[in-house]
Each structure stands twice: as structure tokens, then as C-alpha cells.
Amino acid sequence: MAVLLVLLVLTSAAQAEVPAFKPAEWQPRQGRWRFEGGELLCEGKGYSSLIYRRGLKARDLELAVEVKFSGPNASAGLFFRAQGTRFYRDTTFYQFEWYTQGRHHGTRLSLMRKTPRWKQIVKPIFRAPPLGQWIKLRVRVQGDRIVCFVDDKQVFSRRDKTFLRAGALGLHVFQPRAVRFRRPVVRSLDSGG
Numbered sequence: 352m353a354v355l356l357v358l359l360v361l362t363s364a365a366q367a368e369v370p371a372f373k374p375a376e377w378q379p380r381q382g383r384w385r386f387e388g389g390e391l392l393c394e395g396k397g398y399s400s401l402i403y404r405r406g407l408k409a410r411d412l413e414l415a416v417e418v419k420f421s422g423p424n425a426s427a428g429l430f431f432r433a434q435g436t437r438f439y440r441d442t443t444f445y446q447f448e449w450y451t452q453g454r455h456h457g458t459r460l461s462l463m464r465k466t467p468r469w470k471q472i473v474k475p476i477f478r479a480p481p482l483g484q485w486i487k488l489r490v491r492v493q494g495d496r497i498v499c500f501v502d503d504k505q506v507f508s509r510r511d512k513t514f515l516r517a518g519a520l521g522l523h524v525f526q527p528r529a530v531r532f533r534r535p536v537v538r539s540l541d542s543g544g
Contacts, residue, residue, distance in 0.1 A: 360454055367413055370535055370536055371533075371534075371535075372391040372535055374386045376406075377391070377404060377414040379401070380403055381399055382394070382396060382401060382524065383400065384400065390531055391522075391535075392529060393524040394529050395424075395528050395529045395530060398525065399523060400448075400523070400525070401438060401521060406452055406470065407519075407520065408519055410432065410515065411493045411494065412431060412540055413490070413491045413492075413538045414490050414537055414538075415487060415534075416429065416533070416535045416537070417485045417487035420482050420528070420530060422451070422526055423451045423453050424451065424526045424530050425453070425527075425528035425529070425530050427488065427524060427530050428446045428521060428522065428523040428524045428525070429520070430444045430445065430523050431444060431445055432445055432518035432519040434518045435514070440467060443466050443514065444518060444519075445465075445492075446463050446523060447461075447507070448523065449480050449488065450526065451480055453527075456526070459477055459478040461473065462497065462505060462507045462509060472509055473509050485533070485542070486501060487500070488501060489503070489536075492540075493540060496509075517541070520537065
């Protein structure tokens with residue numbers, strides 16, 4: 352009986368530690384976003400859908416999320432060190448993104464900066480993401496070093512001094528197909544965190 356009780360306590364503690372999307376922590380800026388049982392759904396449209404992490408601007412950070420693409424014509428991106436008010440005009444930032452095959456882009460995993468023009472800062476990887484299953488996208492940024500991971504395997508490492516500044520961060524979806532997100536990890540490393 353005592354062993355069963357210990358197992359139940361450990362299982363409950365492990366479940367409680369799974370990060371969930373909390374609506375109070377996220378601010379939709381463009382597009383149709385919906386919170387469902389700790390997950391986040393972007394219903395998608397033909398142009399950018401954006402959601403920002405409220406109240407956090409960081410220079411050095413770690414940002415991770417699990418993503419599920421429902422089919423072609425979908426994308427998911429993590430953006431960071433963002434400053435500006437109008438996304439397509441004056442906002443500048445970095446973005447780690449993955450596109451499925453679609454009208455706007457072929458399959459592409461890439462790291463870009465927007466200054467305000469878009470520019471690849473690594474050689475993109477042209478491969479399709481898995482559809483209908485969870486994958487983890489993660490970026491770690493310290494100083495001028497940006498390291499990107501898919502399912503904890505490093506895919507890009509780049510030094511870039513363009514935006515050595517604190518800025519907003521969040522998620523970007525482009526293309527019309529719905530995308531699901533879960534288990535967000537957002538951590539500022541500015542104070543050695």
C-alpha cells in the first residue's frame with residue numbers, strides 16, 4: 352500500500368511539472384489562437400499569425416515548444432529579440448521556423464533574421480517535417496550565439512551580432528493549415544537563469 356501511495360505521489364508530481372499554455376501569459380497579436388486544455392491551437396490563415404509571451408523581453412533566452420502539423424500548408428516558428436510595432440513593416444527579430452509543403456514555401460527548416468527584410472542566416476535544410484505527430488523545436492540564445500534544435504538534436508549553430516538586445520518573443524504561424532502547440536518552455540538567461 353505504501354509503495355502504491357509513493358507511486359501515485361510521484362506520478363502526480365511528474366504530471367504537475369508538465370508545462371502548459373496559460374492564457375494569461377500569452378498575448379495574441381494576429382490570427383486566430385485558441386487555448387485548449389493546456390495546449391494552444393492556431394487555426395491558421397494565408398498570412399502571419401502571431402502570439403507573444405506577455406511581459407518578457409530577453410536578450411539571452413531559451414524558448415522551446417512541441418508542435419504538431421496537421422498537414423501541408425502549415426508552418427511554425429519561434430521568434431525572439433523582437434522590437435517594433437508593425438510586424439511586416441518595422442518589427443525586427445530572429446526566427447527559427449519549419450514549413451511543410453505549401454503555396455508560399457516548400458519544405459524548409461531555417462533560421463532567419465528580419466531587418467525589416469527577411470534574410471536566411473544559415474543554409475536551410477530542405478526536408479519535410481513529420482505530419483500528425485509531436486516534434487520539439489528549441490532555440491537557445493546567448494550573446495551572439497544562436498543554437499537551434501529539433502527533438503533535442505542540434506540542427507543550426509550560428510553567431511550573429513545583428514540584434515544583441517533584449518526583445519519580445521513568441522510563436523509565428525504562416526500558411527493556412529492549423530497547427531497545435533504544447534509544453535512551452537520560456538526562460539530568460541539574462542540574469543544567469
